[in-house]
Amino acid sequence: MTVQLKEGVLDPEAETTREALERLGFELEALRAADRFEIDLEAADSEAAYDRAEEMAERLLANPTIHxxxxxxEDQ
Amino acid sequence: MTVQLKEGVLDPEAETTREALERLGFELEALRAADRFEIDLEAADSEAAYDRAEEMAERLLANPTIHxxxxxxEDQ
Structure with missing residues (x-):
């Protein structure tokens, strides 16, 4: 699951990373940062796994106001 | 680009997230966290873009000892 700030929400950490890369001489137009969570869980099928992951996002991993x-x- | 702790490197933040999900009643076997950076840059071709991104990882975004x-x- 990938959790990312909504467009328009300021991301000072990504901005700092971009500036650090530019100070090192890299040219870039934009940098966006996101959190990726890889979660292993048992579920009856993909749909059940999807629903559980979505609920985890809604309840903890993402803040719906900004993310x-x-x-x-992925089946395993 | 995705930057993730190597296998075997402890990740207390991911551990805390897993525990918080379990306290909310979710059952999961494992949770791994990673940072994803989406970088827009101009390059002659995909290979040049790849090389530039790899250099950014080596010089700033990843710590080769632990990541x-x-x-x-992605072409645009």
Whole structure:
């Protein structure tokens, strides 16, 4: 699952990283940072896994006021 | 680009997140956290973009002692 600030929400950490890269001589147009969570869980099927992951995002991992999140499922 | 702690490196932040999810009643087997950086840059081709991103990882975004990183390129 990837949790990222919504467009328009300031991200001073990403801004600092971009400036540090520029000080090192790199040229870049934009840098966006996101948190990725890889979660192993048992579920009956992909749909059940997706629902559980979505609930984890809603209840803890993302703040709906400022974050967008994206869930993807990998069978194992 | 995704920057993640190498296997075997302790990640107290991920551990805390896992515990918080369990306190909320979620059952999960493992949780790994990673940082994802989305960087826009001009480059002659995908290979040049890849090399630049890899250099950014080596010089700033990842610490080779504790991190693995993975670069993927998207044409725009």
């Amino acid at each position: 967008d999140y994206e869930v993807s499922i | 693995d990183y993975e670069v993927s390129i």
